[in-house]
Amino acid sequence: MADREFVVEADGGSRGNPGPAGYGAVVVDAATGQTLAEAAEYLGVATNNVAEYRGLLAGLRAARELDPDATVHVRMDSKLVVEQMSGRWKIKHPDMKPLAAEAARVFPPGRVTYEWIPRASNKHADRLANEAMDAGARGEQWSPSASTAELDAGAAADGRVVRAGRGRGEPGVAPAGDVPEAGGEGSGAGAAVGERLARAAGTAARTAPGAGASASAADVTGTEATGTADATATVDATVLEASADADVRAAKTVASPGWGPPDMGAPATFVLLRHGETPLTPQKRFSGSGGSDPALSSVGREQAEKVAASLARRGTIQAIVASPLARTRETAGIVAARLGLEVTVEEGLRETDFGAWEGLTFGEVRERHPDDLNAWLSSPDAEPTGGGESFAATGARVAATRDKLVAAYAGRTVLLVSHVTPIKTFVRLALGAPPESLFRMELSAASLSAVAYYADGGASVRLFNDTSHLR
Template identity: 65%
Template sequence: MPRFVVEADGGSRGNPGPAGYGAVVLDPASGETLAERAEFIGVATNNVAEYKGLIAGLTAARDLASDAEVLVRMDSKLVVEQMSGRWKIKHPDMKPLAAEAARILPRAQVTYEWIPRERNKHADRLANEAMDAGKRGEQWEPSASSAALDASAARSLSTPPPSGPPGDAAAGAAAARAALAASRSGPDTAATAPASARTSATASALAEAAADTLWAEPGSGTGGSIPSAAPAPGRAAHAATATAPAAGQGWGPDMGAPATFVLLRHGETALTPQKRFSGSGGSDPELSPAGRRQAAAVAEALAARGTVQTVISSPLLRCRETARAVADRLGLDVTVEQGLREVDFGAWEGLTFAEVQERFPDDLQAWLDSPKAAPTGGGESFAAATRRISATRDRLLAAHAGRTVLLVTHVTPVKILVRLALGAPPESLFRMELSAASLSAVAYYADGNASVRLLNDTAHLR
């Protein structure tokens, strides 16, 4: 029985926007290109283009040999997980495409594998060529650069991904250096840039390379006392402190995959750059134009990584808008969780710190000195917020064991979750920087330990 490898990709310059796909069928032994397919498909989303690429690749493989065993390799976690049957297909645009892909070859002949974007350059290039041709009003035609990519594909097929313990620092650093080198190679590399033009080259390369060791795929299921990887150069600060007792440091027993909470602060509102108190007790502002751009950027970054399985949002509008941008890009639904709301700042809502200090100096000082002190006018204290957020955390952990969940929330809930994971004192809340649309992450293990894997990452916004 013949064996083929199909690599496929798709992208949209605007999401939705002008879109195209690329697919290649390879000989797994030699890496030789057996067939290439690419097409400009008009205005569509990234996910639609990715599914179209899959369909084209499977069709090309079937045309070569209808009885072939096919390994599909894609950098879209969404498509791989959905076609493997592990994730539900909820988005109405995806269901018919997935059904069409499933009909091309018998299910027993096709397996799916996720690969990093840097190992999917051939299909990525084809998708870009198709979009470039569409922009010129032309049909895609094969370029003369396939031979070089054939050699690269052969090496990729014969070389397994780096091995070693989860969060291997050397592998992560090497990946980050490689990504940095690729991102610095200049405009001549446009042919192999990400098909979806997801973010700037440097931001997306760093996000992909460093995230492999930090939060996206915890992997082996060892206990929570394993130290996290060293941070990749050029990134935001990464905390690697776990709450395990000192005697438990080192490799622990197999605890299964941890639940990973990816913590996303909402995008900017009109109040954000003015640094005004904006909680759950005042107005409910929408995202500003800058905030909407930030939400789109983080959606692209998370889609490129492809590990988020569930999206949960604070009930406040700025979070729901941010969550919707991400969920639409990932083909997921948004669940609203009341426990993720921001604290109520009482009479301080809408005021700057200086204005509060002028009007309510004693109350402000008490608030800074004690987590039990509440903002003027019946606001919520940090102590009360911690109880609420702890209960929310425990409830979500019970419902999402072993999964990667995006929590779209606010400054205070993110800081409290990080503080509790670190076992840090309450005053640490005033010593964390948390930018709009920033990403943080905490992994929670079955033995009760937690590890902060990311804090205030804004690489996707650069």
């Protein structure tokens, strides 16, 4: 039936994230509210996000089995899956990409729309997912039982209903007469789905895949060739939001350990601290990893003490990791002494090597090496004069370091004491911003920024260039 419309509600869960996982999905006739199909499966050990995507796939496949020409409206309580499948959030995690691509191929483009619903409105699919996990705990795969909702055989166009629960989640087809009658709370679940669909039929805001723009970030103004080059503007405590629901997360304390939306798990939160001033900082001289490695000035040490006092009041830092350079290790040491923590040194957090530009001002570099400077400002692959490190090389190094630290500190809040270019690169990568954005961010000495990283590979920029603790 070409004009037929289905609603798919799906859910997935993991008891441990990763841990024993399962999914559930239900297909409902949008016009009548009648339940047409159920699917559930125990997956073994997996993450919440994998289980949610597998539930989506099972629901879409069950809908296609009923009518490959139908249109489908997916309703899920996973903000992550809804936003990624709608095209508003990027999919970065390697486990998510193939699942999302597979889901997008079940129906032709434009035939599936997505809507986020509260968890309380997704009880049918949630129940199926828990039944699947319970079955797995018993060493079994999920199968229809008296606890599941009744499926109305007459609702299916061809007189059959779809059930799934074994193998890879592909829907199986059983004669309607083989479906057991419902009992207990299961029968109410089917009715609740119908009532929700009837109410939602004319009011649900539906977003086609790919519609809409990416979540916007707060404007950052100013130009800065590096953290020590000439700057024309300063951004103070600007909150940059990388996703549509970041407003909710940002309402919590910036570096609150272990907090995150229930469908994403506890994030690794990196509080990014630029080291305090050195004698070169007020003069705005290039100071990378290939120069004299200056120590903190008296002003820089005072700034580090103020940062330490502020972080001690917040009480959220659980570990400290620092660049190997003297100014960052000194800053980290002052903070660590106040917080009673040890400092771990990470080579990947060091500043860019600026080659022959080390110790020079931006103006001096323009006078002495104008062609090299113009190339450097135009291309992330260009190196500073004398074989310095390109921004592309720095970006690759920081990305590898990020992945290493996210894996090591999952669910924890960590202070990373680093430099201008690495910190701005953390922010740029989290926002998916182009390399030239590095020149449009000002990062003050002893400033704090924060980025949270979730299990799916997504990131939320919580804070940028906060210097309020220095006043």
